[in-house]
Amino acid sequence: MALDNPLAIYKLLPKSNCQRCGVPTCLAFSAAVIKGDKFLKDCPHLDSRKISQFEGKIIRQTSPEERSKQVLEPLKKELRTVNFSAxxxxxxxxxxxxxxxxxxxxKDFTVDAKGNVKSxxxxxLSVIVPLLNYIIYSAGNEPSGKWVPFRELSSETIWDSFFLQRFEKPLKELTDAHPDLIEDMIHIFQGRPVKTTFEADISLVLHPLPKVPLLICYSKPAEDLESQFNVFFDETAGTNLGVDSIYRLCVGLLGMFQKITERHLRSS
Ligand code: SF4
Known part of the structure; x- marks a missing residue:
């Protein structure tokens, strides 16, 4: 598995923030490794076996084109092992x-055996990387209908606060500022209003990928109460897509929502 983001590097570290590498925290060190400013050997606590095991798997950030190539090439190579008809x-x-x-x-995304994508x-990358991962690794489990929060999809808790800060919270703020967004989710993204046991003004199912449904529950602000916004996934989601890919896909989804609301503002 390629190491293409600071969190993937962070998992390898002792997380003691001892600063012997010359940066204030292990997370800052992880970011510096991805940028190419530091190397694993700069952390004196990592043994040589671990360094040689992982250093070659690090994908460092360079130009957007180079980064795309670095991220996509291994996935395209893996994709060649997938039997499309099966x-x-x-x-x-x-x-x-x-x-x-x-x-x-x-939207329809058509993928050929070489990993070329048309739509x-x-x-x-926010869409292509999760899409190819889904094709290669999805277990194909049918959604069970049991909804759980993102944090229950995996024991990899490292993604939880990123999901909250970079997807759930900004999407709540966007929805509060642009209540029409819910309508767009229904029409543009083929969202389906559903009845659930959760208390919410609207509960809406979107399908970022066919077997990775997502449930948005939203209650508008009322009097002194602020709005309630929660996102749930089918309990099988983590078996059909890695949590890092689910996170990326959600951030891509947020980007699309932001563009739509910007367009609305420009045209009004
Ligand atoms: S030397 Fe290693 S453990 Fe210490 S702060 Fe740097 S990365 Fe973290």
């Missing part, structure tokens, strides 16, 4: 001429 059902995808068409965020939708 995978359509597993993925909830359509198969035609040995290409898979996967509904991602309400009417804007294609960026």
């Amino acid at each position: 995978s359509a059902e597993r993925l909830g995808a359509a198969l035609s001429h040995n290409k898979l068409t996967v509904k991602c965020l309400g 009417d939708c804007h294609i960026n």
Whole structure:
């Protein structure tokens, strides 16, 4: 597995923040490694076996083009091992001429065996990386209908606060400022209003990927009460997509919502 973000590096470290590497914290060291300013050997607590095991797997940030290449090349290589015709059902995808068409965020994305992706939708790494990971690694488990919060998808708690700060919280603020966004989620992203046992003004299911549904529960602010905004996933989501990919996909989804609301503001 490639190490392409600071959190992946952080997991390897002792997390003592001892500063012997010359930076204030282990997290700052992780960011410096990804930027190419530090190397694993600069942490004196890592043994040589661990350094040689992981140093070659680090994908450092360079230009956007170079970064795309570094992230996508290993995934495309792995994709060649996938039997497309045997995978359509597993993925909830359509198969035609040995290409898979996967509904991602309400839009069709067609992928060929070499990893080339076509869509009417804007294609960026936030979508492509989770999409290819889904095709390669999804267990194909059918959603069970039991909704759980992001933190219960995996024991990798490191992503929880990122999910809250970079997706759930900004999306709540965006929805508070632009209540029409809920309508856009229904029409543009083919969201489906549902009844749930959660108390909310609206409960809406979106499908970032066919077997990775997401439930948004939103209650508008009322009098002195602030709005309530919660996101849930089917309990099987973590078996069909890694939590890091779920996180990336959600951040990509937030970016799309932000662009839509900006367009609304410009046109009004
Ligand atoms: S030397 Fe290692 S353990 Fe100490 S702060 Fe740096 S990265 Fe963390």
